[in-house]
Amino acid sequence: MNSPTPQFVPSRLGIYEPIHQIGIWGENFKSNGNPNTSTSVIVEVDNKLENESETTSHEMLTASNNYEQEASKPIDKIQRRLAQNREAARKSRLRKKAYVQQLENSRLKLIQLEQELQRARQQGLYMGGVLEGSHIGFSGTVNSGIAAFEMEYGRWVDVQHRQICELRTALNAHISDIELRILVESGIGHYFELFRMKSTVAKADVFYVISGVWKTSAERFFSWIGGFRPSELLKLDPLTEQQILEVCNLKQSCQQAEDALSQGMEKLQETVSSTVAGGPVDEVSYIPQVATAMEKLEALVSFVNQADHLRQETLQQMSRILTTRQAARGLLALGEYFHRLRALSTLWATRPPEPSLP
């Protein structure tokens, strides 16, 4: 039999007490400080219950939160289970809310990072252009030359990516040699296009080309006189015996040419350095030294052109030595390699900051 608990007073005033007990049922209402509302709810609940079961309404109200109640056991169990279910559902809703909140935060963070990256990249390219182009008398031409190149290069990379995908599809689809040859030719031609672009911007600002500021950071790591090392092209397999011999010879010639150009570059560095350092230091005017150095720096343009010429010749020789299919695979590998280097740069730029040491 139901014995009224101390908490439950069946008077109008005492009706506030059960608010605590009814917590499980409607915890949301706890926050509602208005007792009247709560009261009406309780009354509602009360009515509902009365509709369902008149005899046990009273008991349900009291027994719902009071586990020490000595109500009839089966009803007790049912009520407890229902209450637990409601609690579980509530907790689940809260968890879901927290998860969605977390997702929203991550999404915002991602957008922020993407914007930062975009800004940093633009700044990097722009800074390169602005810094390089701020010497006297050239700023107009230099900046416009660099700006034009940057736009063209962006397009060049997009086309490059498209070509790699086409090559991959073509190789997997086993298209005819003639069709593959067309793809190979346009692939090689695309690199030649880049060398032409570089030649133009080198005349505007050779430091821009040589610093590699127009490339991603990982590509810059491997830079040799304003681009990739020509001998990088010669890492291939599989080859026939005749091809192995030819590639070996090409590799040696390429290496010798690279060495010669590298040494020439070193000599140029020494020359410019000693020119800039020359003359008395205690004199304020250094114009003659700097002016002479300017002349010598013009030679840098020839070196950049020679390096690109070497890349071009190596590509052409490879195209001659290899079969169409081999050349296609080689171009695919080369393009994919640079694509991965670019991805590496992006990943590196957005890596989480290292925790600062205590």
Added chain:
Amino acid sequence: MDKVMRLASEKDVVVFSKSSCCLCYAITILFQELGVTSTVHEIDQDPEGREMEKTLVRLGCNAPVPAIFVGGRLVGSTNEVMSLHLSGGLIPMLKPYQTWC
């Protein structure tokens, strides 16, 4: 015209250069690696340098220096030498003049 051709045919491998030209230096390094001793004429040190420069340009070199002659015949400038080397044609051309000591 005469001076250039005369100097070019005097020695086996002749490189016309300028004293400050580092690309010319690179070419001589390459010949060195291939076992060839090249004779370098610095036309900016030559009283007839201006004439020689004009001659070289007239002979077909886009840049007057470096201008490379092998066996008295004009091979060309850096571009031509590099192309020749990568295509495997330079070493056979230099073979009679290689001096490995």
